[in-house]
Amino acid sequence: MRPIATVARYTALAWHLSAVSLHRLTEYRMDFVLGAGGLLLRVGGQLAVVGMVFRQVPVIAGWNFHQVLFLLGFSLLPRGVDRLFTDQLWIMARRLVQSGEFYRYLIRPVHPLFALLSERFLYPDGFGELITGAAITWYAADQLDLDPGIGDLLLLPLLVLCGALILAAIKTAFAALSFWTTNSFPALYAANQLGDFSGYPLDLYHPSLRWLLTWLLPYAFTAYAPASYLLFGRTDLLLWLPVVTAALVALALLVWHRGVDRYEMTGS
Amino acid sequence: MTTPTALRRYAPFASASLQSMLQYRSTLLIGAVTATTAVGLQVFLWRAVYAGRSDGLPGGYDLPELTTYVLLAQLLALSQANRVDEEVAGEVQRGDIATSLLRPVNYPLARFAAGLPVSLVNATLVGLPVLLLYAFLLPLAAPTWTGLLLFLPSAALSLVIGFGVNLLVGLAGFVTTNIWGVRIVKDSVVAFFAGQVVPIALMPGPLAAVAHVMPFQGLVDGPLRLLLGHYTGPAQAAGILIVQAAWAAALAAAAALAWRKAVRRVEVLGG
Numbered sequence: 001m002r003p004i005a006t007v008a009r010y011t012a013l014a015w016h017l018s019a020v021s022l023h024r025l026t027e028y029r030m031d032f033v034l035g036a037g038g039l040l041l042r043v044g045g046q047l048a049v050v051g052m053v054f055r056q057v058p059v060i061a062g063w064n065f066h067q068v069l070f071l072l073g074f075s076l077l078p079r080g081v082d083r084l085f086t087d088q089l090w091i092m093a094r095r096l097v098q099s100g101e102f103y104r105y106l107i108r109p110v111h112p113l114f115a116l117l118s119e120r121f122l123y124p125d126g127f128g129e130l131i132t133g134a135a136i137t138w139y140a141a142d143q144l145d146l147d148p149g150i151g152d153l154l155l156l157p158l159l160v161l162c163g164a165l166i167l168a169a170i171k172t173a174f175a176a177l178s179f180w181t182t183n184s185f186p187a188l189y190a191a192n193q194l195g196d197f198s199g200y201p202l203d204l205y206h207p208s209l210r211w212l213l214t215w216l217l218p219y220a221f222t223a224y225a226p227a228s229y230l231l232f233g234r235t236d237l238l239l240w241l242p243v244v245t246a247a248l249v250a251l252a253l254l255v256w257h258r259g260v261d262r263y264e265m266t267g268s
Numbered sequence: 269m270t271t272p273t274a275l276r277r278y279a280p281f282a283s284a285s286l287q288s289m290l291q292y293r294s295t296l297l298i299g300a301v302t303a304t305t306a307v308g309l310q311v312f313l314w315r316a317v318y319a320g321r322s323d324g325l326p327g328g329y330d331l332p333e334l335t336t337y338v339l340l341a342q343l344l345a346l347s348q349a350n351r352v353d354e355e356v357a358g359e360v361q362r363g364d365i366a367t368s369l370l371r372p373v374n375y376p377l378a379r380f381a382a383g384l385p386v387s388l389v390n391a392t393l394v395g396l397p398v399l400l401l402y403a404f405l406l407p408l409a410a411p412t413w414t415g416l417l418l419f420l421p422s423a424a425l426s427l428v429i430g431f432g433v434n435l436l437v438g439l440a441g442f443v444t445t446n447i448w449g450v451r452i453v454k455d456s457v458v459a460f461f462a463g464q465v466v467p468i469a470l471m472p473g474p475l476a477a478v479a480h481v482m483p484f485q486g487l488v489d490g491p492l493r494l495l496l497g498h499y500t501g502p503a504q505a506a507g508i509l510i511v512q513a514a515w516a517a518a519l520a521a522a523a524a525l526a527w528r529k530a531v532r533r534v535e536v537l538g539g
Binding site for chain 2: 030034035037038041042044045048049052053055056057058059060061183185186189190193194196197200204205206209
């Protein structure tokens, strides 16, 4: 009974705290508009580049224009979900350990990671990413006459969720490095930057980079693997998705717990 | 004011900024990673395009040239990232601008002096390693002496244009408190129309036309066209430099004017 009760309690807490965040969001509407607007411009830039590439050639590395669009749009979905819930990790990597403020999360009656993340649930930029991503994916699927069966439609949220978990796990592991280095912002930033490669077909890249993005920092599973399944029916990578997700989450939690164990307060 | 006194007056701003720059070495690493990733993405994308076309691209860029363009575009952008926008906006927001007003110096000039070392450090400590990395990995276009000779003044002008744009964005802090949003908009719009993402020659007609009437082309596209020899005859090469110089002067004047207007609006709380 215990685990079920725990899950129920955390779900209720997450629900409640998300509602609190939504209230804050309506208070700072301008921030939301700016965040979403900035994101639209960034995606717009990416779309412009893709458009210009396909003005020159009909196909790159076996992908046509709308297939690349589909991949680009899909890559925003797990990113959006991840951003909604884990943006606090950036702040942790940058300063919470260094300044000693991290102890606050250790004295609350919930898991410290949950305590940290819940301080800012529903980060507004995440909504922008989700809406834009969904719109692009929808448009591309429509242009490609994609006709997913009911099974694929049910699978879709799971694929997005696994992608989001992978992203969150990578972020957690790199943010937790700050327990050793006091500031792991550059490392987290670098790891996150490599994620930019996941918005385009991996077939474009050098095999070594492809290997890195598949097995070392598995961004391939957040967009490329699901999109190649939905578009081409390729399952070679997709079958690994549950394994990779579970392993990565376990690894991230291990790093996190090791870090928390060696955390010492600055004293005051 | 004679030159030596001016130097003595503004040198402290430069050296203070240099010291704080070297203090935060992690930002250098972040710059390097961002540039390396951005170049990598672009290069892989365009290599695939060339693989699918036997007759090259419009605008006359062959693959080594386009690789060089994409790489140097990021490095130019790095050296134009002089932090002037965030520092001016930050001073305005915190009210520190009042202290700056008390100093017997020309504020835009002091900011320029503070921004220059940032540019130089970014170009050498961040840009050079990234350049060497890619030079080792990929075939690049070897520059000609003429190209280099034209590129240097053009790159210097691009620093002035970049400074003018950033100072104007920073001064927007007097009008809006949400400078973060303004900066995001600036970053993407400027980068795109500067030709930092794609050479202007590869843009579709209407976009290229817009890019050509904006000052931002002088940041990246202009200097790199001169370096790679993408102009027809000396007249056009001179034209690129003249347009750059004109925009540099216009932006400097606009920034000076905006500064004078802004100072009249200053309201600082408390004391």
